[in-house]
Amino acid sequence: MAASSTPGSPRLRRTAGDRRAQLVQIGLELLPTTPVQELTIDEVARRAGISRSLLFHYFATKREYYTAVTRAAADFMLDHLLPSPGTSPEEQVSGMLDRYVGWVETFRESHLAFVRGAGGGDPWVAEVYEETRERLVQVALTALELPDDVRRRQLVLAWFAFTEDLVGSWADEPTMSRPELLALLRDVLDRLVAHS
Amino acid sequence: MAASSTPGSPRLRRTAGDRRAQLVQIGLELLPTTPVQELTIDEVARRAGISRSLLFHYFATKREYYTAVTRAAADFMLDHLLPSPGTSPEEQVSGMLDRYVGWVETFRESHLAFVRGAGGGDPWVAEVYEETRERLVQVALTALELPDDVRRRQLVLAWFAFTEDLVGSWADEPTMSRPELLALLRDVLDRLVAHS
DNA sequence: CCGGCTTGCTGAGCAACGCTCAACAAGCTA
DNA sequence: TAGCTTGTTGAGCGTTGCTCAGCAAGCCGG
CATH class of the missing domain: 1.10.357.10 (Tetracycline Repressor, domain 2)
Known part of the structure; x- marks a missing residue:
């Protein structure tokens, strides 16, 4: 998991669909161990190996994100x-x-x-x-x-x-x-x- | 409600029991309209006419506070x-x-x-x-x-x-x-x- | 009346987090 | 190669949970 977080890779660019799917997937993996409300944008972004800002590019708000995950x-x-x-x-x-x-x-x-x-x-x-x-x-x-x-x-x-x-x-x-x-x-x- | 928020009063000092009861009471009043997690310390303190810090004097943590309310x-x-x-x-x-x-x-x-x-x-x-x-x-x-x-x-x-x-x-x-x-x-x- | 003690109470400030915005750059096409 | 689209970033702002050093209200013994 989180292969893209490897510092060596020069910066991978994904299609919008892929990123969305990846982010939702990460949410699903986090869900069992983390109450939905405590799921932090920082953590998700870190796991995806992207900046916080990008997550807000796909989901306008945190609520919108974990609603999608749910x-x-x-x-x-x-x-x-x-x-x-x-x-x-x-x-x-x-x-x-x-x-x-x-x-x-x-x-x-x-x-x-x-x-x-x-x-x-x-x-x-x-x-x-x-x-x-x-x-x-x-x-x-x-x-x-x-x-x-x-x-x-x-x-x-x-x-x-x-x-x-x-x-x-x-x-x-x-x-x-x-x-x-x-x-x-x-x-x-x-x-x-x-x-x- | 919130008589102590009147600016004129020189600063009222309550007993520990009274304050606790008052704060819990405010929580109970807020509960129907506000999801427990969204209940903010700022708002409660404002309604009680006290500083945020004082609330943390009675309840070490926000969780502890709304657990008491619940x-x-x-x-x-x-x-x-x-x-x-x-x-x-x-x-x-x-x-x-x-x-x-x-x-x-x-x-x-x-x-x-x-x-x-x-x-x-x-x-x-x-x-x-x-x-x-x-x-x-x-x-x-x-x-x-x-x-x-x-x-x-x-x-x-x-x-x-x-x-x-x-x-x-x-x-x-x-x-x-x-x-x-x-x-x-x-x-x-x-x-x-x-x-x- | 006064010094001193307890303790209710405050304000400044830090760290974490949600969210914004201007700008960079990857990859495609003409 | 120039130019466009769009995925992506970093700096930064406001709010909120929480800390800490210190002020002051009210009571005490003298």
Whole structure:
């Protein structure tokens, strides 16, 4: 990493797209260990081997930068979770749930950082997080072949908060088997949407 | 408010306890409109009519300050929610739940700010928030007259995340009556603890 | 009334960080 | 080679968290 920081190289000039991608990538690498707000421009620039000024050339403001980073993280997760279009509706929901648990198991700290940072102070970042949750709920509802009235959305969104919390603490301290966890989550979801 | 900022007064000297209380109070007033992290020492000092330095005399660091503010907010809420000791176990749980909904209805933005700020970047503040949730769960479990093994705690904590989210969105957009909401929440809780 | 002590309180100033701006230079094209 | 575009930099400004030496309010013993 940071090959361009080698002092010997006479100064490498990148295309705009490359630089942006590199900077976002650095943000993603920093995210698990650093709360989003504490991510400093200096540090990112140093890692990229560029001056602070250049970062402001690509992202007008610090907020704009880490919003982009958060959005990249969200997209990364969504790509992983969204069901392949061929499968059956039932399979789609259980598949997403299963992949979500797997995601949390694999990217433990990253995911926590994403959720944390999202809830945190900044409204812009919170917005990205809300967007992600709503897209997931949207997909889940259509997969369940249910109309999405406001009430059902609220319930499923809240169920997702439940799921996030439970899967998180379960990954820290597994108090049941993985299939048990999945069954429980699915059961609660089914009862809730039936409730409407 | 800010009577001491009047230029005419020759310089008022307060006791340590008073000043601390005043500063925390100002933090509490600022909390609803300002994300915790963006709360600036300058602003607080200005409102208190004192110099920045004095604030650092009472709170060694900015973090220490807004952790104290957050803790004050949490204690304020806990005082409101905790059941009076005389009542029956059943009454205690439903009472807490009812008061929680009332709390969210009344202190809408403050509460959101508390939850948000808590989730956000800073580990210290997050810790205060976790403490609060665990105390609530603790009380709920003893009120339900259930032993609190790890698994049940996880489930009730997750249920509380569910509750926070649902009550929050419900307060924004009431998709059911208040009693219906309470019944639903209670029903989910009962099923979950029975699940153990 | 006065010297002295405690301690609430201040102002100047430093370092870090977000952000700006004028200007340099890499690499392409005519 | 001249000229243009645009990636890139360094100096520098304002704000903010934080430090430190010292002032002064209020109480004490004499």
